[in-house]
Amino acid sequence: MINNLPVKTLKHGELTIEGYSRAAVQTYWRFPELKLGFDLGAQPWSFMGTETWFVTHGHLDHIVALPVYVARRRMMKMTPPVIYMPAETIEPMQKILRQFTKLDRGRLPCELKPIAAGDEIELSRELIVSVVGTRHTVPSLGFIVWERRRKLRPEYQDLSGDQIRDLRLAGNEVSHEIRKPLLAYLGDSSPAGLDDNPAMYEAKVLICELTFVAPDHRRDKIHKFGHMHLDDIVERRDRFQNELVIAAHLSTRYHSKTVRALVSKALPDMLDGRMHLWL
Numbered sequence: 001m002i003n004n005l006p007v008k009t010l011k012h013g014e015l016t017i018e019g020y021s022r023a024a025v026q027t028y029w030r031f032p033e034l035k036l037g038f039d040l041g042a043q044p045w046s047f048m049g050t051e052t053w054f055v056t057h058g059h060l061d062h063i064v065a066l067p068v069y070v071a072r073r074r075m076m077k078m079t080p081p082v083i084y085m086p087a088e089t090i091e092p093m094q095k096i097l098r099q100f101t102k103l104d105r106g107r108l109p110c111e112l113k114p115i116a117a118g119d120e121i122e123l124s125r126e127l128i129v130s131v132v133g134t135r136h137t138v139p140s141l142g143f144i145v146w147e148r149r150r151k152l153r154p155e156y157q158d159l160s161g162d163q164i165r166d167l168r169l170a171g172n173e174v175s176h177e178i179r180k181p182l183l184a185y186l187g188d189s190s191p192a193g194l195d196d197n198p199a200m201y202e203a204k205v206l207i208c209e210l211t212f213v214a215p216d217h218r219r220d221k222i223h224k225f226g227h228m229h230l231d232d233i234v235e236r237r238d239r240f241q242n243e244l245v246i247a248a249h250l251s252t253r254y255h256s257k258t259v260r261a262l263v264s265k266a267l268p269d270m271l272d273g274r275m276h277l278w279l
């Protein structure tokens with residue numbers, strides 16, 4: 001496999017998390033078992049086979065590789081991908097694709113689907129993506145992937161298989177839907193993006209932005225620019241119920257060593273070992 005871009009991989013239970021994210025550089029994530037990815041700031045060659053993507057916002061470091069990705073899939077004779085993006089970004093991106101087609105004389109077949117906060121997308125019987133509002137300097141969205149199962153209603157728990165079948169045949173609804181948040185992705189946002197969407201704190205895995213960590217960076221400014229500071233995580237430490245909190249999108253002004261030192265000083269237990277710095 002051609003290795004054209006950095007990709008870090010982490011396995012958590014059944015879920016494989018692959019990606020890279022540094023502020024102003026590039027952001028991309030992929031989850032092979034879920035057959036979906038978040039953001040197209042660049043496109044590792046190995047990600048091409050994933051045909052469903054969700055884009056958080058229109059900043060270049062989250063969207064600029066979209067034409068390249070679409071072109072590669074066409075070149076490799078793969079089906080046109082489906083890309084869900086904030087409604088505001090659709091028309092500009094369609095224009096960009098037309099301009100690239102002029103330059104390149106190659107078609108760029110893809111389905112760009114407009115989404116907004118409150119939307120729900122059924123990817124399969126078991127997987128649903130809900131779209132939530134986040135707070136950034138341009139229209140921005142976050143995503144929560146839910147696992148859906150049907151479970152026998154508690155009042156029927158002690159019945160035999162035959163009895164349940166009879167109830168079902170008589171037209172009774174014997175089961176009900178259960179949803180569990182499996183994966184949450186904040187994208188670029190001030191902390192309000194977490195607080196407005198409590199399921200983010202409950203997802204098994206949360207991918208959270210953490211752009212700033214230095215104590216001398218003013219938090220009011222950071223929030224105004226739609227980002228998060230380490231102190232925002234420290235303040236909320238009791239809210240995170242996640243099994244794994246991935247902190248990503250660190251500013252390029254910090255060396256990895258500096259990030260690790262500042263984070264372990266502010267959060268010596270790393271959220272009881274659940275926090276993982278994506279460096």
Ligand SMILES: [Zn+2]
Binds near residue numbers: 022023024027059062
């Ligand atoms: Zn960004």
Ligand SMILES: [Zn+2]
Binds near residue numbers: 057059136188
């Ligand atoms: Zn951004």
